[in-house]
Amino acid sequence: xxxxxxxxxxxxSPRYLVYDxxxxxxxxxxxxxxxxxWIYETEAAKKRIRGGALLIANHxxxxxxxxxxxxxWYRRHHFICGQEFFESKFRWLFKQFLCIPVDRKNFNxxxxxxxxxxxxxxxxxxxxxxxxxxxxxxxxxxxxxxPVLIALQGKVxxxxxxxxxxxxxxxxxxxxxxxxxxxxxxxxxRPPMSEIDAIAEELHRKEEALKQIAYQKRR
Amino acid sequence: MSxxxxxGKLKEILLAADDRNRDKVLACTEDSRLVADxxxxxxxxxxxxxxIEEEMDIRFENVGAxxxxxxxxxxxxxxxxxx
Numbered sequence: 001x002x003x004x005x006x007x008x009x010x011x012x013s014p015r016y017l018v019y020d021x022x023x024x025x026x027x028x029x030x031x032x033x034x035x036x037x038w039i040y041e042t043e044a045a046k047k048r049i050r051g052g053a054l055l056i057a058n059h060x061x062x063x064x065x066x067x068x069x070x071x072x073w074y075r076r077h078h079f080i081c082g083q084e085f086f087e088s089k090f091r092w093l094f095k096q097f098l099c100i101p102v103d104r105k106n107f108n109x110x111x112x113x114x115x116x117x118x119x120x121x122x123x124x125x126x127x128x129x130x131x132x133x134x135x136x137x138x139x140x141x142x143x144x145x146x147p148v149l150i151a152l153q154g155k156v157x158x159x160x161x162x163x164x165x166x167x168x169x170x171x172x173x174x175x176x177x178x179x180x181x182x183x184x185x186x187x188x189x190r191p192p193m194s195e196i197d198a199i200a201e202e203l204h205r206k207e208e209a210l211k212q213i214a215y216q217k218r219r
Numbered sequence: 220m221s222x223x224x225x226x227g228k229l230k231e232i233l234l235a236a237d238d239r240n241r242d243k244v245l246a247c248t249e250d251s252r253l254v255a256d257x258x259x260x261x262x263x264x265x266x267x268x269x270x271i272e273e274e275m276d277i278r279f280e281n282v283g284a285x286x287x288x289x290x291x292x293x294x295x296x297x298x299x300x301x302x
Binding site for chain 1: 235236237238239260261262263264265266268269270279280281282283284285286
């Protein structure tokens with residue numbers, strides 16, 4: 001009963017007014033332009049993401065956050081972005097789009113708390129584990145271990161997503177949705193750093209596997 | 220909690236966190252630099268802070284990873300928080 005009340009409050013929060021308005025008005029043009037195609041890794045991956053979750057994806061270009069908003073269209077995304085975006089004149093816009101600023105040069109421990117609080121309150125947080133745009137002919141960059149630590153601390157599953165962008169304007173955008181990975185269930189609340197690094201490598205392999213799926217299927 | 224006790228607790232936390240540089244942690248002093256001497260990354264720094272917060276029941280506020288250069292800086296912060 002209490003859970004229902006929380007969801008309803010979130011649905012009508014003024015905090016989401018700009019986000020929801022832009023999403024509603026941009027959906028149709030976005031769909032026409034992208035003609036997106038969803039591929040699910042397994043049957044379990046088809047299940048809608050409910051509650052707190054950390055979505056990880058490849059970072060190929062500036063439009064990746066927009067693609068992710070379409071990939072998991074039924075949820076609001078809280079994106080983790082660099083502090084420098086919040087220091088620009090578009091600060092207000094980034095705030096309205098639920099971005100959480102992170103100082104990449106001097107990571108503030110308060111930022112970690114802000115992210116995990118969002119996750120614990122049932123939000124979907126999206127992050128690019130490569131840390132920055134990685135346009136290397138489609139190759140994935142190394143994954144940082146931070147997202148693993150965030151998911152463990154927030155006690156939420158990680159949902160890997162691979163976005164195959166358009167190579168030409170007539171191509172479709174392909175989203176490959178992976179099966180959620182419950183790290184706490186698998187590795188415990190606080191595994192040692194060596195294991196956290198190994199999990200980050202495992203997530204990289206998983207993302208590579210999703211990429212293979214995206215490129216195997218015809219557009 | 221005295222400074223020696225805090226260092227002892229910190230060493231315990233660091234050993235549980237990462238036993239890959241066990242010898243360095245056991246030999247570290249207050250002057251040991253977290254990045255240069257103990258091989259900390261930003262993530263291992265976060266890990267240490269999470270562990271300290273849970274084990275010592277304190278909160279790291281308005282500080283960033285680069286505010287702590289040496290182990291002594293961490294001890295100073297914990298000592299101030301425990302007062």
